[in-house]
Amino acid sequence: MTPTDHQTSQTTDQTTLQTLLASIRPADAAAMTSARERQAQLTKPAGALGLLEDLSVRLAGVFGTDRPHPRGVAVIVAAGDHGVVAEGVSAYPPEVTAAMVAGFTASTPSGMGGAAVNVIARTVGAKVYVADVGVNAELPTHPALENLKVRMGTRNLRLERAMTADETLQAILAGSDLAGRAIAEGADLLVPGEMGIGNTTPASAVTARMLGASVASVTGRGTGVDDATLARKRQVISAALDRDASHAGDPLGVMADLGGLEIAFMLGVMLRAASERRAIVLDGFVEGSAALVGVALAPELRDYLFPAGQCAETGHAAQLAHLGLTPMFDLGLRLGEGTGGVLAAPMLLSAAATLREMQTFAEASVPDRE
Template sequence: MTHHEQPSDRLDTLIRSVLPADRAAMSAARERQGQLTKPPGALGLLEDLSVRLAGVFGTPRPHPAGSAVIVAAGDHGVVAEGVSAFPPEVTPAMVANFLAVTPAGPGGAAVNAIARTVGTRVYVADVGVNADLPDHPALVQAKVRRGTRNLRAESALTRDEVTRAVLAGADLARVAVQDGADLIVPGEMGIGNTTPAAAVTARMLGLDARDVTGRGTGVDDATLTHKAGVVTDALARGASSAQDPLGVMADLGGLELAFMLGVMLQAAALRRAVVLDGFVEGSAALVGVALAPNLADYLFPAGVCAERGHAAQLAHLQLTPMFDLGLRLGEGTGGVLAVPLLLSAAATLRDMQTFAEAGVPGSETQDRS
């Protein structure tokens, strides 16, 4: 940010920087796919993914290499309404777990274990934890405020707080890209955050709270009904409109949601692929695509998660998930699991030979198809 540039102006510039994927590269990639040494369509969804990656990276033979998961942590005032099976003290405890020294390496959470396995770098940011976290060399200090306000009773954030969180996410995404990441996974940790995600999704898609409110950390039937009622009450305040996406994020969202929005916008502006984990990430993506429609070109949903409402998000974004493992953990875990699939999709397009290159009979048939 220049000395004279205001945060809102910087955000506007970022939104405008998200350009469409390279259609010429996609067309060339599609043509190459049709000539590779395999029956047409035999690699299924990997073929579609490879063509989309060609568009992101601007070449019919994309070669993404490094990957990063950026875990943003924040708390939510709405947990006072009893919407989660876990207390808010879990958020700072889990941040400590992400940063812990273990025999296997840095970090003792699921996302650390999976990221180590697939070679993905983990970044951890405090954007809104309702606690004073100790300094740690691997913790990015980006706290905008200590948790959100209770969205049932009032707007969770101000527009300025949202802007600051979005720009903090953009800053860390830029660092991850500079460190070599071509695939960026936004992740989150925040007890209660499926409640704001449900509220944002309901508002952006014009759906009833009950259609998009799920069990989150695993609440029982009575708590699920209560949780949907809390989301209904938040929507009934009528303090935001889908025509003002940043207003929806301020009214109904969360600091880690806004931070992930910034990660997505910056990664796309730098022409990197964004791997979507689950429902909370999907709610941020809905806001992002409403702000910058071209963002959809850069979004690659990992799996459909167990949270109610995720399928509606993906349908609206016209995106096809790669798997269904019943995941509902968050942290970016599903997104990291998808990294090898995306790298493999790109490798097939880039490294497989065509029938002509391999001298394999069948190239004439391919040419006519």
């Protein structure tokens, strides 16, 4: 590719992203008002379904009707490696990323994949998409693996920007494209998921920058590192922030400076889902870092975000508080892969079903409250 061709391609990508951002509209206020009115008439005491009632109203806003009927569930697992693992911030070696991708796509007696996300997805009827966006290895061709590699892992964020602006755009648009395909294939609930050894380090760095929070308050043990490794991890993130190469007013700059290829990819999944008025089920902390950048770019994105559970990773609660979102459960999860999001999908489908299919007091000929 000549310099002119590269510049043209980059300009096209920037235009595509701006068009995507501009297409995200707020949730349908009229549908939510109608849904609240319908909730008040259903055959149950007011508020008896708790959070499900709030979820059903929000789903009405996403799908533009007071009787939302979301059906297909897709989890899109993006895999990428991180140069910062050279700093000793993880309990596992980087080779595990490639090995886990193989596990996601392996043939098992029960179906495709033997990882937690595959097993849970099969149980609840969700479809799994797996994408290599930045694994630091040449993975064998596989019909169940999307080869969308931007580069062989990120650079070491302690020393330099993790990605160029162009690489960040490529990863975002790759996520958008795969999300578009999942939607075309029937997905109404999209779960962005990730696999990348060391990725809680960039997620913590992005979160600290976007929230203006202390490193200690948003940096936890990730894969279960010991005290010495946790201290080193926090020092590495502090050093990355001290490079002062990005600021919260430039969210894409923060993603390029401190993020990861799979994190940028998940951002693209979220933006595309919102642009096509589909619900986004957030898994945990790494996904939350992508959501922080996404809402900074397009505030209306928040209307489409449904956090599954508050994960055990330090900093996730701060992300959710900043976004003004309430998690559905707290199971102490910290696996990633989109597992929590897939677990939450039946709750969202059930919330929609209560609003859509329950009878009102009048329909059921049941006496209402005095």
